[in-house]
Amino acid sequence: MAFILRRPFAIVTTLKQAPKAGQSFSFRAFHTSPLKQQSSFHTPKTASSLSKSQTVFRATFRRHYNQQATYSPASKVDARQRLLYGAGIFGATLVGINFIFNRETREDGGMPPYERAYLNDTFMHTGLGIGIIGVAARALHFNGWSYRLMAANPWVVLGLGLVGSIGTMYGCMATDPSNYVQKYALWSAFNVTQAMLLSPLMFLQPALLARAGLYTAGMMGSIAFVGATAKQEKYLxxxxxxxxxxxxxxxxxxxxxxxxxxxxxxxxxSENIWLYGGLAVFGGFTLYDVQKILHHARLAERGVMRKDAVNESIRLELDFINIFVRMVQILGMSGNRRK
Known part of the structure; x- marks a missing residue:
């Protein structure tokens, strides 16, 4: 049940909220040519459904993203300042979270080698899974999948998305770790399914997505550090x-x-609960999941259960996706307010 609720609802749910016809908007993807010049999407029926879907997508993120036509030398200095500010925020967040939530450290003198190895293996699979999602989402977007997804029936998208995502997820988790081919095939299918649902995010500026990814990695990294160094089973x-x-x-x-x-x-x-409440909840899930991974490592060391870093990584991937989608929305809204 927890995995079902931790699905990234932001895209597929919003596709259901089709507004009334007649609403006008301006929309731009990464390319500079107007959408009507794309030869692959010329039919009136497709254009009408795509117009509705694009209206829905823009309403989700509350911002019209435009690419800058000119280049200023000051932008390079500004990028350096933002990088320094981001590093400072990440460091201060790490110190603050560690001071507030990690006053009681482990009693065993540090993380044993088998726990460290299991945690590192899980993080490696998590990073690989997120990389698969990103590469697959980009490839699907530039092959026209995002247009077809947004022009499709929202209820069909929601139904097939949930069935495909939850089916591959539970199939992967139910597969024995020794069955490598089936295990990794289902895990790859799960990641590709997430990419199919998240590919419309590629309509947004790459800089915004990169910032959201950096902030998400920083948030999860600092929380994971606390969970890994805190007292055993403190946050379970x-x-x-x-x-x-x-x-x-x-x-x-x-x-x-x-x-x-x-x-x-x-x-x-309700939007504030979805955004900021979701950040708090999935940040807490990151803390909980890291401590649960270490708990499973201790059980596996005693022979109570088998090691399965793939299943553990799915939990962290869902945390990352949910935090990332909210970061994109928050950054888009804050940029719109500055305008």
């Missing part, structure tokens, strides 16, 4: 409260489907 009690929290976040993400557009204040609160 968070499982129940986090499941309740993710249920509330998931319901807030579905609120626009049932709440009328006239209830602006209610929709605003």
């Amino acid at each position: 009690y968070l499982g129940g409260p986090l499941l309740a929290g993710v249920a509330i976040v998931a319901l807030s993400g579905l609120a626009p489907l049932v709440i009328p557009a006239t209830a602006a204040r209610t929709l605003m609160w």
Whole structure:
């Protein structure tokens, strides 16, 4: 149940919220030529459905992204300043989180070698899975998949997306670790399914996606450090409260489907719960999952269970995806306010 609620609902849920016809908007992808000049998407039916889908997508992230036409020498200096600011924020966050949540360190004098090896193996699979998602999403986007996904029936997208994602996920988790071919085939299918659902994010500026990815990695890295160095099983009690929290976040993400557009204040609160409450919940899940990985490593060392870094990485991948999608939305909204 927890894995179902931790699905990245941001894209597939929003595709269901098709607004009324007649709303106007401006939209631009990475290419500079107008969309109507693309020969692959000329039919009126496809153009009409694509127009609706693009309206929905833009309403999700609340920003029209335009590429800069001119280059200024000051942009290089500004990029360096942002990099320094980001490094400073990451360092301060790491120190602050470690000071607040990690006052009680491990009692065994440090992480034993078998726990360290299992955790490193899990992180390696997590990074590889996220890389597969990114590369596959980019390839699908430039092959026209994003257009077809946004022009499709939202209910079909939601149904097939959930079936494909949850089916491959549970199939991978149920496969014995010794069956390498089936295990990694299902794991790869799970990652490709996530890429198919997240590929419309490629319409946004690469700089924004890179910033969101950097912030997500920094947030998860600092929290994972706390979980790895904290007292054994200190945060395993968070499982129940986090499941309740993710249920509330998931319901807030579905609120626009049932709440009328006239209830602006209610929709605003539900959006804040979805964004900022989701960041807190999935940050907590990162802390919980890291400690659970170490707990599983101790059980595997005693022969109680088998090591399975692939299953452990799926949990962290879902945490990363949910935090990343919210980071993209928050950065897009903050950029829109600056304009």
